[in-house]
Amino acid sequence: SQQGEEDPQALSIQEGENATMNCSYKTSINNLQWYRQNSGRGLVHLILIRSNEREKHSGRLRVTLDTSKKSSSLLITASRAADTASYFCATDPVPNTDKLIFGTGTRLQVFP
Amino acid sequence: DAGVIQSPRHEVTEMGQEVTLRCKPISGHNSLFWYRQTMMRGLELLIYFNNNVPIDDSGMPEDRFSAKMPNASFSTLKIQPSEPRDSAVYFCASSPLTGELQETQYFGPGTRLLVL
Numbered sequence: 223s224q225q226g227e228e229d230p231q232a233l234s235i236q237e238g239e240n241a242t243m244n245c246s247y248k249t250s251i252n253n254l255q256w257y258r259q260n261s262g263r264g265l266v267h268l269i270l271i272r273s274n275e276r277e278k279h280s281g282r283l284r285v286t287l288d289t290s291k292k293s294s295s296l297l298i299t300a301s302r303a304a305d306t307a308s309y310f311c312a313t314d315p316v317p318n319t320d321k322l323i324f325g326t327g328t329r330l331q332v333f334p
Numbered sequence: 335d336a337g338v339i340q341s342p343r344h345e346v347t348e349m350g351q352e353v354t355l356r357c358k359p360i361s362g363h364n365s366l367f368w369y370r371q372t373m374m375r376g377l378e379l380l381i382y383f384n385n386n387v388p389i390d391d392s393g394m395p396e397d398r399f400s401a402k403m404p405n406a407s408f409s410t411l412k413i414q415p416s417e418p419r420d421s422a423v424y425f426c427a428s429s430p431l432t433g434e435l436q437e438t439q440y441f442g443p444g445t446r447l448l449v450l
Binding site: 253 | 382
């Protein structure tokens, strides 16, 4: 069964708006990662947040982690048309096995 | 750094034929992962290797699938015989086992397989 479930499945916004995607998972984790996938391409790592961290920033990306609720959110501020892609959360579950468990993804469409 | 290299990028074959997908991980990375992505099932981990040794192949669908990693710079995923339900995009990813980004995976561009 999949560890991560993203919400919403699809999101459409205008350029300049913020986009928020959520991820819920089931078991204890070492860390949680977010990846982006442009159409027809491989996944690209965006950001990693460890289980003892609550918030992390990278450029226009802000990630939060609530281990008590087993959930994470990815916020993209001031979105651009180039942010159009699918976004996946991936968890590194405890005990560590080197495997990542990927969620179902959120398809983000940013209109110019 | 060329990143993870996969070949071929596209493959069209007929049911029953053997298909071999190839992957060259990033130099120095010790872990290699094979994934399959479909609309219905999302991204599924098929098998992964650490230091060329298969660690977990529980995601391999059935005996028609096999994977090898003869050395640190090359891996293959073979399907024999192929079936239409194997049609998917197959990704290879690699990861360093040490360092700050040891848990991060670097994906190749994928091989789009269509079995007729």
